[in-house]
Amino acid sequence: MDIQRSPLARPFPELPSIAGVTLRVARAQYKTWDRCDLTFAELAEGTSVAGVFTKSACASSEVELGREAVKQGRARALIVNAGNSNAFTGWRGREAVEAIQAQVSAALGCGVDEVFVSSTGVIGVPLPKDKARAGIEAALVTEPCGWADATNAIGTTDTFAKGAGASAMIGDTRVELAGIIKGSGMIAPDMATMLGYIFTDANVAPAFLQEALERANAATFSCITVDGDTSTSDTVMVFATAKAGNARIESWDSPGADAFAAALADVCRQLAQLVVRDGEGAAKFITIRVSGAASDDSARRVGLSIANSPLVKTAIAGEDANWGRVVMAVGKAGEPADRDKLSIAFGGVWAARNGLPVEGYDEAPVAAHLKGEDIDIAVDLGLGDGRATVWTCDLTHGYIAINADYRS
Template sequence: MSSAVSPLAPKSYPELPEVGGVRFATAQAGIKYAGRTDVLMMLFDAGADVAGVFTRSRCPSAAVDWCRDSLKGGRARALLVNSGNANAFTGRKGKEATELSARLAAAAAGCAPGEVFLASTGVIGEPLPAERFSGVVDRLAGAATAGSWQEAARAIMTTDTYPKAVSRRVKVGDTDVVLNGIAKGAGMIAPDMATMLSFLVTDAAISAPALQALLSGTVGDTFNAITIDGDTSTSDTVLLFATGAAGGARIESADDPRLADFKVALGDLMRELAQMIVKDGEGARKFVEITVTGAESDASARRIGFSIANSPLVKTAVAGEDANWGRIVMAVGKAGEPADRDRLAIWFGDVRVAVDGERDADYSEAAASAVMREEFIPVRVDLGLGEGRSTVWTCDLTKEYVAINGDYRS
């Protein structure tokens, strides 16, 4: 965890409201870090419906494998998260560590191991010392309260510089419900479940199949629309729990009109958490929003957007506050998507820097450079080919990113 807080961090960290039906606690288990919390346990005493989306990496962590299997039951009684060790690429030892973790958590929660969900984040390739959870989970279960979501967010941090916690209040039918979410991530962040974890909890009464449809339908334009370094983690996990504690009729279908406002709130919350992750990108000093319009399709626009967002040359130009729009042209051209050089237009903020395949006749280096000096830099590219559009978010690439990752394991 970096000692310096990102300049893009929130100015304050308000406490989130309680969510009925969930209790949690944090502890220091000494997994990797000394003198800081590194374990989070959530308890759903009456059970909760659960949905999840996970990394598309072909080298997933043992915890991801465990959650995918547990998700088949659709119900959760406990969530156990550790930071400092990803329990990924750990072979048979990794599988044994998840089984032991789940057994210990299940005994503490009074449930079956299959009702326990696990997440691990941190160093890849190091066996997880799950035996350190022995006793710790019992203390966590005994101490769990409806307490501080900010502390829960802090317990799952690795190289993050600040906790990420967001809340929404909304109606589901005639019932007032709360939706809270926490997330961690600062490096190894790219789409396909852009080492990112997020846990969302609502007191609404929504079935697991409906939750799954809501989550799967929302992740594309939120957590899968961000990139810090183009690297997809082995551990990416997003879990959405619904305790039903708010009461009201249980909703069985994601198409139920009573979920209209909840869908919007879920999208807003996930988008805010995703953007907080980008703003905490390792070494980041600039938050960049890239909007591609005029593409032949939304999918084509998205691929072009990520070609720009993942370009080291674009990202280093942003870091250097250099209005080098030629690098945008390069990234569009290399994307392998339909594009016409002579129809291309590019904006930095409100400043159009290129149009019709050449530099704008009214181009002002001073005006473009002024945009690049801001912390928030909107970039727009119009291809002039169709109606496809997409927006993705990224950050700059600085010397600090290299420093953080050069000694990450030390």
């Protein structure tokens, strides 16, 4: 099947090369296709690593091993396999990951736990070890490539390549961040795996890097949804090579810590929004701002309840300012809410205030707003200071076409 490029696509940005990061791609041919499907990022000695992983109880071996290895804080290599997720393959899947780690650690002279592996694609089929081995051998001797090639190689059903960059000043030193991500196109029997990698030349202690990533993740990747389904392989990692030569960031008290964390969160937010923009069948990009909640976490859950509601998503697809469905989604979220304090706006115009429709509110600007591509929904719960912003896309015939009409 031909999946059309998302109408919400963005061009791939100019990204700086990151000192200490060497990218290479190769053809492992995990599927019968003519494209690079193995990505190999070699990282300089002294690279710090941090990662966040899927909460799925059925996570892949790649996730299980990566979650453990990230604790020691150092990385020398990242390998991403596209076309086979290696998920739900038991001990044979684990063997395949361990074979890759052994091969790469021998080639680079590093520990096996400094080699990180991700895989995305068909599930239930163990990753073929011979194809992986040949692919890595080829990658070890091939010419380095740029961000666009690496991004295309990690993609599966993505309709456009997704990358984002940022920079920050740490004292007098400028550090660069570059991130790439794949995710949100799915074809049976593949899953919506989201894999994101951010590279920086900043000198950052692993513990701080992990804390900054978790904080950024909570406000970005944890605030997007396409269909509420969670992959067994979702992974976001950040690698810091220390090549920029800044004074090492050890804690939030270190000079430049806030600036670095802000730049990291900026890249995470850009990448997260790009995943939504490639959501299956997406025709509208929806921003949901929740305020007045009992806590920030409660606001996020209310926002995700709205963002995951098929009735809200289809209403937006139909360009219908159906605030009743937003009331419904707030009510079912299981979070503190008071019907008679609830206010709802579309495109900045309040349709309901304090539990009552706004009589004679001007529907014309709302209707015009809903015809656009970027939709803004604001919900005020009137209870406390908690707030969150969540991003999603609409639910269209395109989603059904991609996931039901075409067979694997």
